[in-house]
Amino acid sequence: MVLHNRVSAVELRKRLALEAFKRVTISFYQYAKIEDPQAFRDQLYEAFFKLEVFGRIYVAHEGINAQISVPEHHYETFRERLYAVPFLNGIRLNIAVDDDGKSFFVLKIKVREKIVADGITDPAFDMANRGKYVDAQAFNELTEDPETVVVDMRNHYEYEVGHFEGAIEVPSDTFRDQLPMAVDMLKDKKDKNIIMYCTGGIRCEKASAYMLHNGFKNVFHLEGGIIEYTNKAKQQGLPVKFKGKNFVFDERLGERISEDIISQCHQCGAPCDTHTNCLNEGCHLLFIQCEACKQQYDGCCSEACQTVNALPEEEKATLRKGVEKGLMFNKSRGRKKV
Incomplete structure (x- = not known):
């Protein structure tokens, strides 16, 4: 079979609009050693194409990063296929908080040098030495201490429309620039509790390892990012400390977490986060x-x-x-x- 899309975007959008079934938007990632990313990519494409999966997936020697849309009637089969891969068995699947089922219209799986571009060249850097996970309850408890430092490891346009109360913005356009900036901004807080967060967990997990690599002591990262935090906080009846909208990299461009609108229209200045x-x-x-x-x-x-x-x-x-x-x-x- 052909292992890439050959249909126009216009036609694909029409087909999506005509679908009579529901879709579930999911994200997941895993840092793991993949010997042959191209072969792994091709195997994934063949399996997911048959299940009508849409989305964007990056594969590299360091692991996999995926944001996808799965038909509800194929969800269990999809999960079985995914968990059949040894290093993905039991992996957490982040289910979208605010989902219209139209997040993607085509399947794209690409081989990249890294699953998240970080600019790290130091051969001594090791992802195995990363920060401690915190779940929704632990995050809420730790952030009750005013000495805890919460750091947003997303881009400025993500932070602009929504973030955790009191979170520090690392004002940069790219993750690779944010890493050294975060080290510099927090250099006088190396002994404090530092919690890093991002959309789904992939960036803050790497950031936590980078902070430890640079001499920080008590580094945590939010398990599953904003998406998992919100779902778990709501399920457990916990206060949701995230305000505004969570920016997402798909057709939705955002999912509503709270009713707070904390940003303004770039043209007239009216309250807006669209x-x-x-x-x-x-x-x-x-x-x-x-x-x-x-x-x-x-x-x-x-x-x-x-x-x-x-x-x-x-x-x-x-x-x-x-x-x-x-x-x-x-x-x-x-x-x-x-």
Whole structure:
């Protein structure tokens, strides 16, 4: 069989819209030694394709990182196939908190150098020496102590729309930049309890190992990240200390954790936490936009992009020629203004 998608995105979205069954959005990861990532990738693709799994999966020598959507009627079979892999047997599956079943429309499995880009080159770094897990109850108890330091290991645009009460933001656009920044920012707190968290656990687990590698003593990381914390806190009747929306890297762009809206529309400043991508394909900027500004700017981030997006398709294609996507698609704190 062909081990990659050959159908257009337009057609795939149509098929998703016509599905008569429900889907479950799941994320999971595991740090483990994979000898042949390409062969493992191909085996996964064949198995998951047959089960109509959609999503994004990265495979590397250091392990696997996955965000996927599984048809409910295939869920048990999917879990059995996954757990049949020795290093994935019994792995925690993070179930989405706020799920419309439309998180993904295609299956993509890619081989990467690492499952999360970290910039670490020190051969002495060892993921086996990582921080201690804390679950929802332990997290709540530890954070009752004002001396506990809570560190958000997500990007600024994730932190902007939602974070734990009192959490420190490491203001960077990339995880690889955040790691040394976190060490520097917390250098006078090496003997304090430090809890690191992220969306599903993969970044904070590596960050905890990096902090220990750099001489920190009491480092913890939130088991399963924000997703698992929220599910467990609600199941156990615990106070949910996360405020706002949890940014997710799929079609939803966020899942509601609390009713608090802690961010503002980037165009008018009104309370808002809805992320969108500028409809001008030559820009595609990720930004926060309220409904009123969406109507005013036709889903674009600026009047300039609105003007370009209104042009005939041939003219827009001509304007896009030669544009470096990396310069236009910019999530940074220095994002362009209207």
